[in-house]
Amino acid sequence: MWMVIGMWDTSKDYRLMVAVKAVDLFRRTLESGGFRGQWKKKPALQAAGEIERILQGLTYCYMEPEDLASSPEVMEIKGKVEEIVEALGGEDWSRRFLEEAPREEREKVEENIARVRFFLNTLGNLDRRLMLGKISDPVIGxxxxxxxxxxxxxxxxxxxxxxxxxxxxxxxxxxxxxxxxxxxxxxxxxxxxxxxxxxxxxxxxxxxxxxxxxxxxxxxxxxxxxxxxxxxxxxxxxxxxxxxxx
The missing domain is CATH 2.40.50.140 (Nucleic acid-binding proteins)
Structure with a gap:
């Protein structure tokens, strides 16, 4: 299905590149001010900043993908994702945001929720995609x-x-x-x-x-x-x- 190559250059790993872009999308989504109700914006953004810092450190680490999948850094990313879910309000955060949204804002809130879900899924499953090994193809992102x-x-x-x-x-x-x-x-x-x-x-x-x-x-x-x-x-x-x- 995908092209497999020799020595691994993590700076060109599509999984890491997409993860970095997903963090940026998440931060811009939270900063847009579309979510109402009781949730913790500052801790969520701080955790996203920590994820970004970790990803920057991994960009030139040249680790094998399978080793990277089980590394302390990737495990820390998964922990930060869990922190963000809690900051958003727990497992049913999306339902709460929809309930708080005025009718005229519902379409935009649904779009923002989808963006946050994309971020949480992309970062939360990063280890699973890394376990697929040395694959150089955008679809692996x-x-x-x-x-x-x-x-x-x-x-x-x-x-x-x-x-x-x-x-x-x-x-x-x-x-x-x-x-x-x-x-x-x-x-x-x-x-x-x-x-x-x-x-x-x-x-x-x-x-x-x-x-x-x-x-x-x-x-x-x-x-x-x-x-x-x-x-x-x-x-x-x-x-x-x-x-x-x-």
Whole structure:
């Protein structure tokens, strides 16, 4: 699936590069002032700053990815992610933010919540992606998982888009797709990408496919799918590259 190379240059590891950009996205999201209610903004930003410092130190460490995955630095990052979740208000932080949001701000708050989720997922699962070894490909910078479509609905204003709620293994994510053949109970492959707003609806990922969405993917929800065609990764690769350049 991916190109494997010899001596490892961590400064060009897409997992670390995407992680750095995800921290920046998270900080900008919190500083935008979109979240209301009782939560601890300053500790959350301080923890993000610590994660950024750790990532900067790892950029030129030249450690093997598998060794890096179990290093004290990466374990510290995971601990900081847990601190941020607590600072946001605990495991149900997103529900609380939505409840506090005025109706006119709900769309923006949902988009900000999706951005925070992307950050938490990207940094929280950094060790899992590093364990995949020496892979030099933009797609390794984000999680690609199996999902089970739980519901499919029409986009409120776009006839050629559907909004899907997807079981991503213990949590639900929202995916906007232009493949109108996707159905409830389909097993799909999902790239968990930086959120995109499609005319008022925020999508937390993208279904993989070649000529249409792959709808019978082998794997349990939340786990890495098996047997994905190489060409199904092309759009994910492009979107990760765009995120890094943004």
């Amino acid at each position: 984000v999680d690609i998982i199996t999902g089970e479509v739980m519901s499919v609905g029409n986009h409120p204003v776009a006839d050629k888009l559907h909004v899907c709620n997807v079981n991503a293994g213990g949590r639900s994510i929202k995916v906007v797709t232009n493949d109108l053949d996707v159905r409830e109970n389909d097993h799909v492959a999902v790239a968990l990408l930086p959120p995109q707003n499609f005319m008022g609806v925020t999508s937390e990922g993208m279904f993989l496919g070649v000529e249409g969405v792959l709808r019978d993917v082998d794997g349990e929800p939340g786990e890495m799918p098996r047997g994905i065609p190489l060409e199904a990764l092309n759009e994910t690769r492009n979107l990760v590259e765009e995120f890094l350049k943004s």
